[in-house]
Structure formats: C-alpha cells, structure tokens
Amino acid sequence: MSTHFSKRDELIHALTDQMRISSTVTIFFHQAIAEHLGLNQTDHKCLELLQRKGAMTAGELAEESKLTTGAITGVIDRLEKAGFARRVKDPNDRRRWIIEIVQENIKIIEDLFKTFAQQTMQLYDKYTDEELAVILDYVSESTNLTVEWTKKLREKR
Amino acid sequence: MSTHFSKRDELIHALTDQMRISSTVTIFFHQAIAEHLGLNQTDHKCLELLQRKGAMTAGELAEESKLTTGAITGVIDRLEKAGFARRVKDPNDRRRWIIEIVQENIKIIEDLFKTFAQQTMQLYDKYTDEELAVILDYVSESTNLTVEWTKKLREKR
C-alpha cells in the first residue's frame, strides 16, 4: 500500500503552504510599513481605510475598523498630530466630524508604494495576458473565500 | 490626446487592486482566527511560528516575533494557560526553556484549517495543472518581493 502523490497533489500542497506563508509575510509587511511611518498598526490600518474608501465620519471609521468610538478618538488624534489626516466639521450635521486625508503629507506613503509597484511590474513581465487573467481570477476567488471564512468565524462567537 | 489603456494594463491594474484588498482581508482573517481561539493576535502569531518552524527556545521565539524577552514570557504564560504550548527544560542547557506545541490541543486549530482547505480544494478544481503552476509561481514570487520590502523597511530605521 504505497502512498502516491500525483503532480497535481504536489502542486496543490505547495500552493496551500505558500498561501499560508504569504499570509504571515503580509502581516509582517504591514507591521513594517506602520513602523516606517511612525504609526502603530491600528492607526495605519485606519489611514488605509481612509485612503481606500475616502473621507468618512469618526463613527464610520469606528465601524469599518471594528474599534470603539473611544479608541477612534485616540486614532484620529494621533493621525492628526502626525499630519496624515484632519478633522473637518460636517456643515450639515454639526455633531459629526468628517475625517479626511491630508494629501500633501500622504505623498511619502504614495512614493513608497510607487517604488514597490515598479518592482512588481517587473514581476508581471514574466506572465502572458492569459496567465495574468488566471492569477487575477485566483486571487479574487481566494480573497472571497477568506472574506466568507472571516464572517463565519465572527458569527460563531 | 486620449489616454488608452490596453487589456494588459487593465489586468495589471485590477491585480494590483486585488492584491491590496487581499492583504487587508488576510489581516482581518487572522484577527478573527485569534479571537475564535480565545487568543490575542500576538499570541496567535507566536503559536503559528511554533507550528511552522517547530519547537524553539523562548529567546528564539522573541527574535522571530520581534518581541522583547519580557513580552515573550507573557505570551508563553498565556499559551501555556490556554493549553496550546508548554515549556520544557533544555536538558543540555538548563538556562533555556524549549517551547513546544501541545499536539492534542492544537487539533481544534488543525480541524478548523482542514475545513478551510477542503473548500479551497473546490476552488482548485477550476484550474488546470499548468494554471496552478502559474499561480504557485506568482504567489511565491510576490511573497519573495514582500519579504524583501519588509527587510528594506526595517533596515531604513
């Protein structure tokens, strides 16, 4: 009774392994970015949310980041002090503060990512259009799965 | 003067976007796993290091996780209390504690990931061997890049 693994099994095994490594590496990477910017991880995550989703109120930021409003007050204080974001009173509802990014000061971050993007471009050169399409499909689908699992885990307690 | 984007440009743009989303989603996922296990993120990260790299001394764990030895003492205390790891005196050097995983109690985590792995298998069905090889290559290469960038960021300060 010999255990035989097909080439496909081996591919799948290697990919599973590599995805796990990729997760861990990603987490360390984001930690390193935050440190580089002189921010803690939470503050950096909130800054990214603001970059990706655009200006929003303090309450929305709390909801998106899964932090309490009390914690968000501190986050915004620190981001404001670092010059990356600022509070603007909502003219229509003066209870609300809208938190927006300070474009001039965010340039450092954008330049950083531009360098990274350039190196990634070189990686893309390796692949044909068809291959890139497969990669995109896989990354999208596996991200969808991860989102699903995250929801399930949160529901379970 | 019209800006024209080729199909390839669009693919690359979409992939860049998707990779960024994937990072964020991964971070939330790991947060959810930790919560599910009743651990904080730091403790969970250390547990993963032990799973991936095998048993190691408290000092090695501190180095791998970029925590101080003081913090690691707390991490190990909590992992031990939760039953996921234990301290074993190094018989050759009694200054050292070797931290090892408690296999019986780690099963919960393995079962959790087995479920995830099964669902991922269905995703793999979509792809040919050749396509899986391309995906594996891309994930490996982009992980390597991320590792490189992480190092660079840490060196720079």
Next chain:
DNA sequence: GAAAACATCTTAGTTGGTAAGATATTTAAT
C-alpha cells in the same frame, strides 16, 4: 574558581484598548 556571557523572568512605567457615561446637536412627537 572567578569573571564574563547568556537565557529567562520580574518590575516599573507607557501605550492603546474597552465600557460606560458626559456633552452637544439633531430629529421626532405632541
């Protein structure tokens, strides 16, 4: 066998989080 090196733990102080409630503003009800 004494000094230096080493591995881990302990302690004191700091940071960033939550929960609960204070303050200010808007919306809804009569």
Next chain:
DNA sequence: ATTAAATATCTTACCAACTAAGATGTTTTC
C-alpha cells in the same frame, strides 16, 4: 414650539500587553 429621544463624538476610569532595565540562575571561558 417644546420636550423627549436619538445620534455623534469625546472623556473618564480601568485594564491588557508592551518595552527597557535589571534580577536571577546557569554555563562558558580563562
């Protein structure tokens, strides 16, 4: 129009987990 309820953010008191520095116990070196 006034009052009550709802809403948005901030403040406060408290707690968990981190760092830095040094204490403790063990090994290595000379």
